[in-house]
Amino acid sequence: MATVYELLDWLQSDQPSSRTQARVSAAYKLCILLGKNRLAMFGILIIACLVLISCFAPVIAPMDPYSQNLQARLSPPLTEGHLLGTDSLGRDILSRLIYGSRITLLVVALVIAIAPVFGLLIGTVAGYVGGWVDSFLMGLTDIFLAFPRLVLALAFVAAVGAGIENAVLAISLTAWPPYARIARAETLTIRSSEFIAAIKLQGARPLRIVVLHVWPLCISSLIVRVTLDMAGIILTAAGLGFLGLGAQPPSPEWGAMISEGRRFILDSWWVATFPGLAIFFVSLGFNLLGDGLRDVIDPKAHKS
Amino acid sequence: MSETRTIQWTQRRKALLHSPITTSISKLLRVSVTLLGLLLITFLIGRVMPIDPVLAVVGEQASKETYEQTYIDMGLDKPVIVQFYYYLSDVLQGNFGASLLTARPVLDDLLRVFPATLELSTIAIAIGVLLGVPLGIVSAIKPGTWIDVTVRIIALMGYSAPIFWLGMIGLLVFYGELGWVGGPGRLDIVYMDTIPNVTGAILVDSLLARDTATFKNALAHIILPASVLGYYSLAYICRMTRSFMLNELNSEYVLTARAKGVRETTIIRRHVFRNIRVPLVTVIALSYGNLLEGAVLTEFVFSWPGIGSYITTALLSADMNAVLGGTFLVGAVFILLNLSSDFLYRYLDPRTR
Numbered sequence: 001m002a003t004v005y006e007l008l009d010w011l012q013s014d015q016p017s018s019r020t021q022a023r024v025s026a027a028y029k030l031c032i033l034l035g036k037n038r039l040a041m042f043g044i045l046i047i048a049c050l051v052l053i054s055c056f057a058p059v060i061a062p063m064d065p066y067s068q069n070l071q072a073r074l075s076p077p078l079t080e081g082h083l084l085g086t087d088s089l090g091r092d093i094l095s096r097l098i099y100g101s102r103i104t105l106l107v108v109a110l111v112i113a114i115a116p117v118f119g120l121l122i123g124t125v126a127g128y129v130g131g132w133v134d135s136f137l138m139g140l141t142d143i144f145l146a147f148p149r150l151v152l153a154l155a156f157v158a159a160v161g162a163g164i165e166n167a168v169l170a171i172s173l174t175a176w177p178p179y180a181r182i183a184r185a186e187t188l189t190i191r192s193s194e195f196i197a198a199i200k201l202q203g204a205r206p207l208r209i210v211v212l213h214v215w216p217l218c219i220s221s222l223i224v225r226v227t228l229d230m231a232g233i234i235l236t237a238a239g240l241g242f243l244g245l246g247a248q249p250p251s252p253e254w255g256a257m258i259s260e261g262r263r264f265i266l267d268s269w270w271v272a273t274f275p276g277l278a279i280f281f282v283s284l285g286f287n288l289l290g291d292g293l294r295d296v297i298d299p300k301a302h303k304s
Numbered sequence: 305m306s307e308t309r310t311i312q313w314t315q316r317r318k319a320l321l322h323s324p325i326t327t328s329i330s331k332l333l334r335v336s337v338t339l340l341g342l343l344l345i346t347f348l349i350g351r352v353m354p355i356d357p358v359l360a361v362v363g364e365q366a367s368k369e370t371y372e373q374t375y376i377d378m379g380l381d382k383p384v385i386v387q388f389y390y391y392l393s394d395v396l397q398g399n400f401g402a403s404l405l406t407a408r409p410v411l412d413d414l415l416r417v418f419p420a421t422l423e424l425s426t427i428a429i430a431i432g433v434l435l436g437v438p439l440g441i442v443s444a445i446k447p448g449t450w451i452d453v454t455v456r457i458i459a460l461m462g463y464s465a466p467i468f469w470l471g472m473i474g475l476l477v478f479y480g481e482l483g484w485v486g487g488p489g490r491l492d493i494v495y496m497d498t499i500p501n502v503t504g505a506i507l508v509d510s511l512l513a514r515d516t517a518t519f520k521n522a523l524a525h526i527i528l529p530a531s532v533l534g535y536y537s538l539a540y541i542c543r544m545t546r547s548f549m550l551n552e553l554n555s556e557y558v559l560t561a562r563a564k565g566v567r568e569t570t571i572i573r574r575h576v577f578r579n580i581r582v583p584l585v586t587v588i589a590l591s592y593g594n595l596l597e598g599a600v601l602t603e604f605v606f607s608w609p610g611i612g613s614y615i616t617t618a619l620l621s622a623d624m625n626a627v628l629g630g631t632f633l634v635g636a637v638f639i640l641l642n643l644s645s646d647f648l649y650r651y652l653d654p655r656t657r
Contacts, residue, residue, distance in 0.1 A: 139337060139341070142341075148594065150597045156349060158627050239601050258466070265472050266476060276472070284460065
């Protein structure tokens with residue numbers, strides 16, 4: 001038992017004795033604060049379920065998501081063997097939803113790996129270098145902000161062809177400008193602070209300053225923004241899939257599944273309803289987590 | 305769109321608008337540069353596409369000479385920068401090229417379909433503002449109560465639900481099951497072309513023609529797509545109103561007014577609301593622009609013959625002139641909305657004059 005208390009003391013210490021302790025205890029305090037926010041915990045629960053389901057899809061799914069059975073086509077929910085019914089080709093909707101979670105997670109992960117990194121790069125360079133580089137890069141950002149997201153993504157996908165990879169690229173293309181703005185604003189305040197002046201006096205070059213000292217300080221506000229954006233990313237991806245420009249059939253992407261169900265909406269409501277509910281819950285989860293994270297990391301920001 | 309970003313945005317605007325003359329000029333310059341960039345992007349997207357633009361014009365059976373003649377006529381042998389110059393001068397003369405699908409100039413097509421989108425999104429934004437602002441205010445006045453929680457849940461659901469799915473479920477329930485509203489499209493076939501086209505907005509045109517039957521039918525058709533779109537903007541407007549209100553209610557002038565014994569309703573009506581009115585204008589303009597985005601999917605679901613349907617139909621048949629013209633128009637409207645919100649801002653906030 002004593003070790004547990006020692007660990008807690010170590011975690012909650014106000015005077016950390018090492019950099020690791022400072023970081024770990026900051027993370028610990030964050031988790032405690034987040035844990036008090038019930039809605040955020042509900043969001044985490046939804047996302048955890050999503051991750052688990054997509055990891056263990058082959059184990060959980062009752063059937064093969066691609067196997068067709070035309071005799072059982074459009075069976076309503078609660079049919080023997082098909083809890084959520086079947087679609088127009090007799091494929092089990094529950095199994096397709098379970099496998100579809102992998103595509104949703106993949107899209108989110110890829111967009112997160114591209115857009116914020118690109119935005120961080122543009123924003124910090126603009127903010128740190130200043131002058132005409134700043135004007136040019138921010139002008140570029142303004143141009144991309146001038147397009148409604150989905151419309152730009154549509155035009156891009158139309159030009160390069162439909163498919164999940166191009167959908168990811170299109171969404172990233174429309175998602176980076178806000179990150180660049182945030183990173184630039186952060187860089188402008190960091191640039192004039194004293195510790196940067198101190199590092200400069202020690203002879204650090206701009207690249208070192210930006211990579212080692214500016215980037216780490218931009219990360220936290222970017223993380224909040226990314227979490228808040230994830231729901232939007234999921235909705236845009238689903239919208240592209242719905243229009244037939246994202247993942248192609250027979251892939252069990254949720255937006256594409258809704259699109260398949262559109263023809264039968266008045267007779268077979270379940271084909272489109274369940275994938276829509278899945279999208280709704282996942283984006284709700286990310287919204288809840290994003291709100292909670294913002295309240296914890298940035299308590300000055302306006303609560304809602 | 306996050307609140308922090310909008311707040312930063314409005315603050316930045318406040319700072320920008322302090323010297324009116326210089327900023328007016330630089331604002332116009334900025335807008336024209338952005339429009340130019342918009343054109344450059346649509347031009348580049350048009351160039352990277354894998355479709356052969358010459359083949360699209362002359363057809364598969366054309367002889368080699370015709371192909372090469374058209375290739376030169378279209379200026380494709382020139383450097384890209386010269387091609388962009390041609391594109392630019394065409395667009396400045398209102399020439400976006402011809403649509404392959406309708407064989408008419410894209411600009412004519414766009415002008416024909418745009419009123420339908422405008423009608424839909426205007427009713428949607430009216431729903432969003434008339435419900436969203438009061439809900440946001442009520443929820444901010446009583447934070448933490450069941451009213452507040454309900455309003456926040458309503459807003460959160462609007463944020464999270466895919467709009468095309470909401471539209472389909474709406475059609476299923478209110479059209480398929482209950483029969484309360486009209487189905488897809490702007491009018492039933494019986495009522496089509498019964499009234500003269502004046503403004504392009506059927507609700508207005510039918511009133512002008514004093515045709516109540518057509519008006520009722522148009523209303524039955526527009527109410528569901530407009531509500532779905534309106535819910536989407538309601539969520540955003542309500543959330544922003546709430547956080548603006550909370551921000552103001554915590555400030556010292558409210559405390560002073562309370563200490564003086566001013567009634568709570570007077571404080572809110574006279575002091576707080578006047579202060580949030582200004583940033584709210586920006587929020588409403590932004591969500592009006594965002595409606596254009598929602599309109600693409602909503603129009604697709606409801607077969608609404610507006611600009612969203614036009615772009616998606618053109619997309620599916622690889623009609624690039626139409627796609628790029630439509631994309632540019634949407635982007636330009638977006639920019640104009642932002643610009644007009646800036647001017648309204650100046651009008652409403654005496655400090656910026």
